[in-house]
Amino acid sequence: MKPTAKILADIVDEVRPLIGQGKVANYIPALASVDNHKLGIAVYTNQGEVICAGDADEPFSIQSISKVLSLTLALGLYTPQELWLRVGKEPSGQAFNSLIQLEMEQGIPRNPFINAGAIVVADMLQSRLSAPRQRLIEFARKLSGNPSLVYDKVVAASEMLHSDRNAAIAYLMRSFGNFENDVLPVLNNYFHACAVRMSCVDLAKTFSYLANKGRMVHGGKQIITETQSKQLNALLATCGLYDGAGEFAYRVGMPGKSGVGGGIVAIVPGDMTIAVWSPELDSSGNSLAGTQALxxxxxxxxxxxF
Amino acid sequence: MKPTAKILADIVDEVRPLIGQGKVANYIPALASVDNHKLGIAVYTNQGEVICAGDADEPFSIQSISKVLSLTLALGLYTPQELWLRVGKEPSGQAFNSLIQLEMEQGIPRNPFINAGAIVVADMLQSRLSAPRQRLIEFARKLSGNPSLVYDKVVAASEMLHSDRNAAIAYLMRSFGNFENDVLPVLNNYFHACAVRMSCVDLAKTFSYLANKGRMVHGGKQIITETQSKQLNALLATCGLYDGAGEFAYRVGMPGKSGVGGGIVAIVPGDMTIAVWSPELDSSGNSLAGTQALxxxxxxxxxxxF
Amino acid sequence: MKPTAKILADIVDEVRPLIGQGKVANYIPALASVDNHKLGIAVYTNQGEVICAGDADEPFSIQSISKVLSLTLALGLYTPQELWLRVGKEPSGQAFNSLIQLEMEQGIPRNPFINAGAIVVADMLQSRLSAPRQRLIEFARKLSGNPSLVYDKVVAASEMLHSDRNAAIAYLMRSFGNFENDVLPVLNNYFHACAVRMSCVDLAKTFSYLANKGRMVHGGKQIITETQSKQLNALLATCGLYDGAGEFAYRVGMPGKSGVGGGIVAIVPGDMTIAVWSPELDSSGNSLAGTQALxxxxxxxxxxxF
Amino acid sequence: MKPTAKILADIVDEVRPLIGQGKVANYIPALASVDNHKLGIAVYTNQGEVICAGDADEPFSIQSISKVLSLTLALGLYTPQELWLRVGKEPSGQAFNSLIQLEMEQGIPRNPFINAGAIVVADMLQSRLSAPRQRLIEFARKLSGNPSLVYDKVVAASEMLHSDRNAAIAYLMRSFGNFENDVLPVLNNYFHACAVRMSCVDLAKTFSYLANKGRMVHGGKQIITETQSKQLNALLATCGLYDGAGEFAYRVGMPGKSGVGGGIVAIVPGDMTIAVWSPELDSSGNSLAGTQALxxxxxxxxxxxF
Known part of the structure; x- marks a missing residue:
């Protein structure tokens, strides 16, 4: 069956009662103050149709969803050999910000979607791009087709004020030789990427290349190869939802990536891209109502x- | 493109040079003595066609691939609530026989495809079946359509002689209240399940229900529901290849399950079931040439x- | 100043108000049912004088204090090379019954006073003694000068019924080749050793050889060499109080060994042996009032x- | 028997053949370039007598031995409640620079003699002293009676260039709220403390207060209370030799503190202070020949x- 506005609206109604059962991310004030009643969903088909319901046009902090954008950029700057030498492709089985496995595995993060892995990717972008922050937001604008996308400077600054854990991760990787630049500028870029504000519609359009063999649906530009697109979806399926990837695959059955802002992007390869938003999170840090909606x-x- | 005997034969030729680069499992003599040059592949389509190449008809020890059979049996005996209370659905991020995570997570194994999880499932079968060992082999015979399937008694006995690590796992779970029966009989059943001998063709037929919405291709019997079939494939995709599930998804892009006997089963939902066999393993314990063939x-x- | 009956009686009065702030060990009924108001202390000087207060003559379950007895026996049966190959001499930094470090360190327990280490010692006794259980109780009778010492069969049987965790430890060591005999008989001996009942006076006399250069104060028999006595005291000082050895050294400043029955033996080398008993334990599993009394x-x- | 120059000279001769069997610390060039044939020993009795042999007057980098100085300073600035809230008193059972336990135990280091603990102490000094670096060197000069003690600026600068691991530790503690100041200045002070150069004679004199009930032998000034002196010796006995404290207690039987520069200070409470120096280290990071000499x-x- 094709997704319709009616189906999406029904789903929004059905999952709304879950609001109140999760917890909004509160480690920085800028995220904690978000309205927990927001709830949106958008589908972007490979035919270019946008279908949505709820607060699908309202921008929010994409947070870790940006890790897919950064990785996609890195795929264009590094050979696979270079890239996968510095970060793995396996689920971590641990919390997204843990240092334990990172120490045991000699500073090589398990995958690019836990914090350590995304910070390595940010370090790699820093090494090869003259203005990585500018480059990333332009990339997001191009992919989404929304030229007004901006960094939320308040969120980015707030993240920097609470960056100790991520700084520990970066320094630990540096002690193992897996970090090339100064820590603070890289973290600043990393936090800016997390602080991009996008709506569900923006997100669904942005990641349409993953549903479309590496090619943007609108404009038709090839962003990555078809093979890379499959590989990225595979990584999302096994590692995209923190320590809840198994449960998400079991329940939803799509590759996806979540952020602590309450957004989740899910891919139906060859078919469509979906984005949901509901700020309250489950115990794994994934949107509670968003997962249910998916x-x-x-x-x-x-x-x-499957 | 449809798989053909020519394609399979070509692939067998292409991966054969990898033989010599892996290591045959050697923790028990019965496995160590296998001929490392064996190499087979079989495809079983949802239309009931068998296509194969190499040693596809030669039986071998299925080892951990049996964990899918046992879990499928358990799905018929327990409610999801009962089952998933005792075993999780997440990748472990650790070696298949580690006790570390099991202790940290209070005796609840991460998923049914690491040793601890499969031993819990064996314990659950023991609690609800009067003759679990007999039941399992009959189930394998029915699914494969091969009435001559038997346990390899030498392998099972040899495993029992090297069962200390798995006994430690079982006793640790018992200390947390997640084990109901005597340890040794359950381990004995568990090792027997691992010691079933099947060929690639047997395996491809056996697991055809996972490619066919829960229904056996031959005979048409519904083994599990369509939803359960999707869920099982999701678990295979995230947890089916020990600590190499991410790499397998990245390279092969199919749900799968491997065994240290060198077999791998892979599922193309809605389309076909594939089985490969090559005894030499990579560092994660998955068939080296088998993965490459897939x-x-x-x-x-x-x-x-993807 | 010399210890006097008055000093001991005063101390008993002073620490009695702590009763109620700890928790009696309750993992087996036989221990849980002990009267938590029991409180005793005994000093045995190297001149052979016994000074005591409170319930110093009432026998209780010595539990882990028996680990010192077993190790002392093993010192007479094995060379240091043989012994310290199978068990280490370092504090563990982890709970007394954890398997995590044991797996990471390839089945070699950190020291003889955590469960894993004591179980290895029990395995070593089993390998070289024809009747280890009989031998141990006779050894305790000789050292204490109390011929009526017996195993508490109810406690030993109850421990066997709750032995899963220790069985897991033993099997894990066996999987690493650090265990020679059948697991259950060794555990049975281990639990019997824990189930010896002794009073504070018995304990102080029993371990007088550690305060007296390896020689029993009464009778004067050399049990171990003077060097071994120093070595054993060193091990007690760094590893004798589970994961509370640092705190005990900081507060009490004597080598010691505690048991979950609420007993603690402490050594003043060259001077005296002290035993206290109060069943309620602190969060590290050491007697709360007993530590304060010491x-x-x-x-x-x-x-x-110090 | 009293220590004599002859006894010390004999010991130096006896342990010299061990040179070549250990490894000089090589993580910074300034340490790696030390002459591995240096070997010295000094005894400072509570009667004020200095006895020595070998290179006892040659200054070297005291490294972690400085952790005792810093802790002693902190004891004068904080109540025990304040101090021991931020750092524990237990052996770690792990490598001196591991972050694993630190993450598991919520940013509270196990003891003040592993890196994390010493960095917390450095942070505490920073919070309460206007010029902590100046204060520490003056303290070392006073204790040693050697007004010419200085920081080795080359070593300190070199440590800062290799500070990533310690920065990771500091940031991790900050993420748990157990770090008050900016990380880099605190690390800089910490590395300066490690870079003090002292000879064996300097060291033996410096720590004479630990052998003399808290009072300097020369000058007679009370540095810490007698009770604090006992407590500090207890901490040294259980935690002073990285992950080799048990072995050191077993073999040497004295509280002690080692540094990767090859120095070890050992205390005989009530009697004397001993310092040895030999740059090659054993696998635990303690001076190989130095331990043997002790x-x-x-x-x-x-x-x-004992």
Missing amino acids: ELLSKRIGRSI | ELLSKRIGRSI | ELLSKRIGRSI | ELLSKRIGRSI
């Missing part, structure tokens, strides 16, 4: 990849 | 789920 | 080794 | 505390 949608339109 | 096949016939 | 005694008679 | 001395003069 599970319902997956069942209703029959789009599990 | 990667080539996935690319050649364009069947990645 | 701290007061150490200060009052000025006998810290 | 073991021989302990046996020859009969001064084990």
Whole structure:
């Protein structure tokens, strides 16, 4: 079945009662103050159709979803050999910001979607781009087709004020020789990437290349190769939802990436890109109502990849 | 493109040079003595066609691939609530026989495909079946359509002689209240399940229900529900290849399950079931040439789920 | 200052109000049912004088204090090379029954006073003694001068019924080749050793050889060499109080060994042996009031080794 | 027996053949370039007598031995409640620079003698002293009676260039709220403390207060209370030799503190202070020949505390 505005609206209604059962991310004030009743969903088909419901046009902090953008940029700057020497491709089985495994595995992060891995990717962008921060936001604007995308400077600054854990991660990797630049500028870029504000519609458009063999649906530009697109989806399926990737695959059956801002992007390869937003998180740090909305949608339109 | 005998034969030729670069499992003599030059592949389509190449008809020890059989049996005996209370659905990020995470997570194994999880499932079968060992082999015979399947008693006995690590795992779970029966009989059943001998063709037929919405291709019997089939494939995709699930998804792009006997089963949902066999393993314990064969096949016939 | 009955009686009065602030060990019923108001202290000087207060003559379950007895026996059966190949001499920094470090360190327990280490010692006794259980109780009778010492069969049987964690430890060591005999008989001996019942007076006399250069005060028999006596005291000082050895050294300043029955033995080398008993434990598993009594005694008679 | 120049000279001769069996610390060039044949020993008795042999007057980098100085300073600035809230008193059971336990235990270091603990102490000094670096060197000059002690600026600068691991530790503690100041200045002070150059004679004099109930032998000034002196010796005995404290207690039987520069200070409470120096280290990071020299001395003069 094709997704329709009616199906999405129904799903929004059905999952709304979950609001109140999760917890908004509160480690920085700028995230803690978000309205927990926000709830949106957008589908962007490979035919270029946008279908949405709820607060699908309202921008929010994409947070870790930006890790997919950064990795995509890095894929254009490094050979696979170079890239996968510095970061792995396996699920971590641990909290997203843990240093334990990182120490045991000699400073090589498990995958690019835990903090350590994304910070290595940020370090790699810093080494090869003259203005990585500018480059990333322009990339997001191009992919989303939304030229007004900006960094939320308040969020980025607030993250920097609470950056100790991520600084510890970066310095630990540096002690193992897996970090090339000064720590603080790289973290600043990393936090800016997390602080991009996008709506569900923006997100669904942005990641349409992952549903479309590496090619943007609008404009048709090839962003990465078809093979890279499959590989990235594979990484999302095994590592994209922190320590809840198994549960997400079990319930939703799509590659996806979540952020602590409450957004989740999910991919139906060859078919469509979906973005949901609901700020309250479950115990794994993934949007509670958002996951449920994706599970319902997956069942209703029959789009599990499994 | 459809898989053909020619494609499979070509792939067998192409991966054969990898033999010599891996290591045959040698923790028990019965496995160590296998001929490392064996190499087979079989495809079983949802239309009931068998295509194969190499040593596809020669039986070998399926080892951990049996964990999928046991879990499938357990799905028929327990509610999801009962089952998933005792074992998780997340990748472990650790070696398949580690006790570290098991102790930290209070005796609840991360997923049913690491040793601890499969031993819990064996314990659950023991609690609800009067003759679990007999039941399992009959189940394998029915699914494969091969009435001559038997346990390799020498392998099972040899495993029992080297069972200390798994006994430690079982006793640790018992100390946390997550084990109901006597340890040794459960381990004995567990090792027997690992010691079933099947060929690539047997395996591809056996797991055809996972490619066919829960229904056996031959005979048409519904083994599990369509939803359960998707869920099982999701678990295989995130947890089916020990600590190499991410790499396997990245390279092959299919849900799969490997065993230290050198077999791997891979599922193309809605389409076909594939089994490969090559006894030499990579550093994660997965068949080296087998993985490469699946990667080539996935690319050649364009069947990645991503 | 010399210890006197008055000093001991005062200390007993002073620490009694702590009763109620700790927790009696409750993992087996036989221990949980002990009267938590019991409180005793005994000093046995190297001149052969016994001074005591409170319930110093009432026997209780010595539990882990038996680990010193077993190690002393093993010192007579094995060369240091043989012994210290199978168990280390370092504090563990972890809970007494953890398997994490044991797996990381390839089945070699950190020291003979955590469970894993004591179980290895029990395995070593089993390998070289025809009747280790009989031998141990006779050894305890000889050292204490109390021929009526017996195993508490109810406690030993109860421990066997709750032995899963220790069985996991033993099997894990066996999987690493650091265990020679069948697991259950060794555990049975281990639990019997823990189930010896002794009074504070018995304990103080039993371990007088550690305060007296390896020689029993009464009878004068050399049990171990003077060097071994120093070595054993060193091990007690760094590893004798589970994960509370640092705090005990800081507060009491004597080598010591505690048991979850609430007993603690402390050694003043060259001077005296002290035993206290109060069943309630602190968060590290050491007697709460007992530790406080030893701290007061150490200060009052000025006998810290530091 | 009293220590004599002859005894010390004999010991130096006896342990010299060990040179070549250890490894000089090489993580910074300034340490790696030290002459590995240096070997010295000095005894400072509570009667004020200095006895020495070998290169006892040659200054070297005291490295972690400075952690005792810093802690002693902190004892004068903070109440025990304040101090021991931020750092523990237990052996770590792990490498001196590991972050694993630090993360598991919520940013509270196990003891003040592993890196994390010493960095917390440096942070505490920074919070309460206007010029902590100046204060520390003056303290060392006063204690040693050597007004010419200085920081080795080359070593300190070199440590700062290799400070990533310690920066990771500091930031991790900051993320748990257990770090008050900017990380880099505190690390800079910490590395300066490590870079003090002292000879064996300087060191033996400096720490004479630990052998003399808290009072300097020369000058007679009370540095810490007698109780604090006992407590500090207790901490040294259980935590002073990285992950080799048990072995050191077993072999030498004295509280001690080692540094990767190859120095070790050992205390005989009530009697004397000993310092040895030999740059090659064993696998735990303690001076190989130095430990052996202390073991021989302990046996020859009969001064084990056990």
